[in-house]
Amino acid sequence: MSRLKDTMAAEAQAVNDHLDSLMPTSGDPEDRVVEAMRYASLDGGKRLRPFLVLQSAGLFSVARTCALNVAAAIEMVHCYSLVHDDLPAMDNDDLRRGRPTTHRAYDEATAILAGDALLTKAFEVLALGGTHADPAVRSDLVLELALASGGRGMVGGQMIDLMAERGLLDGVQDVAAITRMHTMKTGRLISFSTIAGAILGKAPRPLRHALAAYAHDLGLAFQIADDLLDVEGSTATLGKTAGKDQAAGKSTFVSLLGLDRAREQARALSEQAVGHLDVFDEKADLLREVARFVVEREN
C-alpha cells in the first residue's frame, strides 16, 4: 500500500498548493477572513475527497488544472463544514487535525465568516472558465455540489445528527436511520467527489453509475471505520478528540452492531465498492486501493 500512500501524499501537496493559489492575501483590511479560510483549509487532513476527484478525473483523461479546481472546491466545502461543526453552538471542539480549531485560533465570529466564505469560494471556483471550457459542465458541477452539501445533503445530515444528540428526535437509533443520516452527512460529498471526474470527462452514463455505486459503498465503509476509530483510536493518533460519540451517548454503527460486526461490515462494503470498478482497467487501481485503505486507516 506504499504506492497509495506516496501518491496520496503527493496529491495532498498538489491540492494544498492549488488551494493556496486560489486564496491569496492582498493586504486589504478584510484579509483576516482570508487568513482564517487559509488556516482552516491549508496544511491538513488526508485530502481524501480531492484524491477521489483527481483519481476519477484520471480515468477520463481530464486536464489537470480542471480536476485540481474541482478538488479544491470540494475540499473548501469539506473544510467549511468542519469549521462550523466545531463551533461552540455545535460540537464545541477545540482540536482539529492536531491544531486549535478555527474559532479557537481566531474567534467565533471570524470562524463563522470564514466558513461562509469557503463555501461561497467553492462555487466561485466551479464557475470559473478554467474549471471546464463547457459551461454546461460547470453548471452541472455547481448543481451537484449544491445538492450534495445543502439542507437535504450534508447540512441536513448534520441537522439530524445534532437533533439526535440533543434528544430532539426519535428514531435515529436503528441501522437504517443511521445509514441515511451518514449518507447525507458525509456520503453525498464523497459521492460527488468520485463522480466529479466523470462529469468533467463527460463519461458515458454506465461509467458514471459505476463510480456512483463505488462511492456509495466507499462512503458508508468510511463512516463505519470512523465510528470504529472513535472507539479504538486515541486523541493523539486521530488529531481530534477521541471517544466523543460514546461520551455523547450517540447511536453509532459500533454501538448498534458491536465492534466485530461493524468491522466486518466495513470490510464487506469496501470489497463491494471495489467490485463496482470492474468496468475500469488498471487506471482505477488506486481507487481500488483507497477503498481498502479507508477501512484500515488509523486516523
Add this chain to the structure above:
Amino acid sequence: MSRLKDTMAAEAQAVNDHLDSLMPTSGDPEDRVVEAMRYASLDGGKRLRPFLVLQSAGLFSVARTCALNVAAAIEMVHCYSLVHDDLPAMDNDDLRRGRPTTHRAYDEATAILAGDALLTKAFEVLALGGTHADPAVRSDLVLELALASGGRGMVGGQMIDLMAERGLLDGVQDVAAITRMHTMKTGRLISFSTIAGAILGKAPRPLRHALAAYAHDLGLAFQIADDLLDVEGSTATLGKTAGKDQAAGKSTFVSLLGLDRAREQARALSEQAVGHLDVFDEKADLLREVARFVVEREN
C-alpha cells in the same frame, strides 16, 4: 409613489410564493433546518434585491420564471447573511423584521445550519436548467453571485465592520474606508441584483454598465439612508433594534458627515443613480422611483 409601493408589495408576494415553492418540507427528519430556512426567508422585508432583479429583467423581456429564480437566489443569500450576522458571536440581535431572530426562534446550531443551507440553495437555484436555457448564463450568474457575496465581497465587508467595531482595525474611520466597507458589505449584492437582469437578457455591454453605475450609486444611497434611520428611526418602525451604531460607537456616514450633509449626500447619490438610467425608456421608471424611495423610506 403609490404605483411603486403597490408594485413592490405585489412583487414581494410573488417572490415569497416562489421562495415557498423552492423550499418545501418533506416530513423527513432534517425538516427542522428547512423550517428554519423558511422562517428566515419567508414573510419578511421589502424584498428590495428581488425587486431590482425583476425590474432589470423586465428591461430585457426576460421570462418571468427565470427572473424569479434569480430573485429568490439573491434573497436567500441576503437572508442567510442576516441569520449569521444576528448570531450571538456576531451582532447578537434578538429582533429582525419585528420577529425573534432565527437563533432565538430555534437555536444557535439550527440558525448556523439554516444560514449555510440558504447560501447553498441559492447556488443550486442559479444552476437549475429553469433559471436559463443557456448554461453559460447560469455559470455566469453563479460566478457573479459568489464574487459579490464571498470573502472579498459581502462577507469581507462584514469582517471589516466587525473588526472596526471591536477595535481590531485602524482606519475605518474616514469616508473612503467606510464607503469601501459598505460597497463590499451591501453594495456588491445590490449591484448584482441590478445587473442580473442584464445577464439574463444578454444585454449589450453599455446597457449592463449603465445598470452597474446605477446600482453603485443606489447601494451607497441606501447605506447612508440606513445610517440615518439608525439615528432617527424607532425600533418599532424599523422592526430591528434602533440606535445600534451609536451605542456601539461605530463610525458611520452620519457620525462623519453629520445628519444634514449625510442626507444631502444620499439624495445627490439617488439623483445621480437616476441619471445613469437615461439610456432606458419608461420601462425603467420604477427603477428611477426606487432610487428615490430608498432615501426617503422609514424602514
